[in-house]
Amino acid sequence: MNALLVDDERLARRELRRLLAPHPDVNVAGEAVNVDDAIARLAAASIDVVFLDIQMPGGTGFDVLERVERLPLVVFTTAYDEYAVRAFEVNAFDYLVKPIRPERLAAALDKLRTALADDGPPSASAPSELRRDGPHVRERVFLRDGDRCWIVRIADIALFEVEGNYARAYFSGHRPLIRSSLNDLEARLDPAIFFRASRQHLINLRFVKSVEGAADDTYVVQLRNGSVVPVSRRQSRHLRENLSL
Amino acid sequence: MSVLLKMKTIVGQDPPPATRTYWLCQIAGWASFVVWVTAFYTVYEPFPRWDVIASIVVIDGGVTILITHALRRWMYRHGWIAMRLARLLPRLVATTLALAAGITGLIVLTSRLISGGGGYDGNAAFWTFAAFLWAFGGWLLIYTTVHARRRHDARAFALTLNARDAQLQLLGAQLNPHFLFNCLNSLRGLISENPDRASAMVTSLSDLLRYSLRSDRAHTVPLAEEMTIVNEYISIERARFDERLRFESSVDSAVLGVAVPPMLVQTLVENAVKHGIADRADGGVVRVRAEVSGPRMAISVTNTGLMRPPMNENGHGLRNTIERLRILYGDEASLTLTDASGQTVASVTIPLESSRERAAG
Numbered sequence: 379m380n381a382l383l384v385d386d387e388r389l390a391r392r393e394l395r396r397l398l399a400p401h402p403d404v405n406v407a408g409e410a411v412n413v414d415d416a417i418a419r420l421a422a423a424s425i426d427v428v429f430l431d432i433q434m435p436g437g438t439g440f441d442v443l444e445r446v447e448r449l450p451l452v453v454f455t456t457a458y459d460e461y462a463v464r465a466f467e468v469n470a471f472d473y474l475v476k477p478i479r480p481e482r483l484a485a486a487l488d489k490l491r492t493a494l495a496d497d498g499p500p501s502a503s504a505p506s507e508l509r510r511d512g513p514h515v516r517e518r519v520f521l522r523d524g525d526r527c528w529i530v531r532i533a534d535i536a537l538f539e540v541e542g543n544y545a546r547a548y549f550s551g552h553r554p555l556i557r558s559s560l561n562d563l564e565a566r567l568d569p570a571i572f573f574r575a576s577r578q579h580l581i582n583l584r585f586v587k588s589v590e591g592a593a594d595d596t597y598v599v600q601l602r603n604g605s606v607v608p609v610s611r612r613q614s615r616h617l618r619e620n621l622s623l
Numbered sequence: 624m625s626v627l628l629k630m631k632t633i634v635g636q637d638p639p640p641a642t643r644t645y646w647l648c649q650i651a652g653w654a655s656f657v658v659w660v661t662a663f664y665t666v667y668e669p670f671p672r673w674d675v676i677a678s679i680v681v682i683d684g685g686v687t688i689l690i691t692h693a694l695r696r697w698m699y700r701h702g703w704i705a706m707r708l709a710r711l712l713p714r715l716v717a718t719t720l721a722l723a724a725g726i727t728g729l730i731v732l733t734s735r736l737i738s739g740g741g742g743y744d745g746n747a748a749f750w751t752f753a754a755f756l757w758a759f760g761g762w763l764l765i766y767t768t769v770h771a772r773r774r775h776d777a778r779a780f781a782l783t784l785n786a787r788d789a790q791l792q793l794l795g796a797q798l799n800p801h802f803l804f805n806c807l808n809s810l811r812g813l814i815s816e817n818p819d820r821a822s823a824m825v826t827s828l829s830d831l832l833r834y835s836l837r838s839d840r841a842h843t844v845p846l847a848e849e850m851t852i853v854n855e856y857i858s859i860e861r862a863r864f865d866e867r868l869r870f871e872s873s874v875d876s877a878v879l880g881v882a883v884p885p886m887l888v889q890t891l892v893e894n895a896v897k898h899g900i901a902d903r904a905d906g907g908v909v910r911v912r913a914e915v916s917g918p919r920m921a922i923s924v925t926n927t928g929l930m931r932p933p934m935n936e937n938g939h940g941l942r943n944t945i946e947r948l949r950i951l952y953g954d955e956a957s958l959t960l961t962d963a964s965g966q967t968v969a970s971v972t973i974p975l976e977s978s979r980e981r982a983a984g
Contacts, residue, residue: 387863388865389812393811396812414904435901436904476805476807477811
């Protein structure tokens with residue numbers, strides 16, 4: 379696996395490299411010393427996992443995640459208490475507290491190997507799930523709402539709903555407000571999976587529980603997370619084609 | 624603390640030496656009682672007798688003082704002083720009744736001796752009893768109330784002292800745990816790279832840690848000692864930030880002996896390193912200046928970079944520092960943060976005089 383080490387302290391990077399040395403399948407593809415550096419390196423090389431420090435010059439590890447196109451698996455390395463990090467972040471792959479115990483690192487690497495094998499290389503997945511260079515549905519996105527952050531698989535998001543200029547994402551009990559417009563999201567996501575039900579809603583078709591007819595030849599979609607979404611008349615026609623109703 | 628201890632030893636002990644105020648109240652109180660009873664006697668007795676008035680003075684003014692003074696001793700020895708009201712009240716009522724009855728008996732006897740019997744009828748005895756009920760009841764009421772009030776004040780004072788100590792202890796700037804763990808992590812990296820430097824870093828870190836633990840106890844230290852620790856801290860941060868950290872200090876020798884709260888300069892320097900170095904990719908300069916400025920010492924810590932809204936823990940450190948200065952010096956000390964021309968300056972002023980006194984005390 380290709381790993382990127384992000385930490386502003388030379389000695390901390392050196393120490394992590396030393397700890398990774400006994401694991402020959404881990405290829406340290408690069409090191410980054412600040413937020414911009416990390417973003418550039420993540421864009422340049424295909425990175426499977428990033429070991430990311432949270433406090434850095436010019437921003438935090440979260441700023442890195444917010445600005446990368448394709449999110450690798452994220453392992454936070456932090457001098458904070460692990461639970462202090464969990465308090466404002468949900469779903470990172472793992473957390474390592476510095477100084478890192480070698481056996482704790484080994485356990486994290488085992489978990490990483492399993493996850494990477496499950497996910498498979500992006501090229502092996504069905505091409506229908508891809509749209510241009512858009513993210514793969516099995517891929518993760520980084521969502522941020524105020525102090526809270528989420529790393530969530532795109533496939534696990536049931537619904538995006540317009541709220542002012544932003545959108546609210548619904549997934550596994552959370553509903554953060556994210557700084558993207560619904561049009562933006564629609565353009566970036568796979569249309570075979572995410573369907574624009576109306577001006578207000580972008581739904582994940584895999585979450586559809588039932589579709590019921592409503593007045594004026596329109597539909598009302600019920601999602602597995604309990605949301606009920608009315609489909610506009612124009613989009614009802616598309617939905618009919620899409621689901622071959 | 625000692626005040627609390629004294630309060631505990633009160634129960635079951637001899638009373639403390641009576642104060643001048645206590646005696647003044649005793650004498651004034653019973654003298655006015657004597658005047659009142661004498662006036663009563665002379666108004667209602669067509670032919671007042673000097674020997675009766677003398678007996679009033681001796682018994683109502685003298686014996687009563689002896690009795691109540693003994694009562695005070697009794698109350699201390701039997702723990703009435705610290706007793707809750709519910710347990711104390713029946714005792715006070717019983718004591719009042721017993722004392723009033725006793726002294727009425729004494730007066731009836733005395734009057735028989737003086738006037739050769741028959742001078743005191745049942746009616747007179749009742750009114751005498753009633754008057755002493757008021758007198759002893761009033762005495763006990765006033766004594767226990769004043770005492771309870773004094774105990775309350777003493778406890779409040781002890782609490783204030785305790786709270787001040789506890790507050791200072793709590794505010795005693797600890798090392799930022801985030802710094803500590805990062806430091807240990809760098810140290811582990813340094814062990815294999817440069818064992819000599821690693822070993823020096825362990826020494827510096829130990830000194831810094833010991834000093835920060837001590838800061839909970841000592842209220843002030845000489846500035847020279849504080850600066851030694853600041854330099855240890857900087858040597859640790861140099862190992863972490865390499866050439867990103869540049870440090871300059873200029874401390875006037877006239878202020879080296881001035882007493883400062885421990886970790887005062889250290890906290891400001893740590894803050895400056897955090898914002899001026901750690902958060903900036905190219906690093907920067909941290910400068911410490913300390914000099915005499917009129918009746919005060921002025922310390923300034925400058926770092927490259929503009930002030931940003933303080934992040935949780937650092938904002939906490941600065942708030943603590945301001946609070947410590949307020950507790951130790953009241954309005955005589957100040958801490959201000961300003962930014963201008965690409966630099967952030969933390970300025971502290973501390974009175975030279977009162978900080979010296981505090982160090983001596």
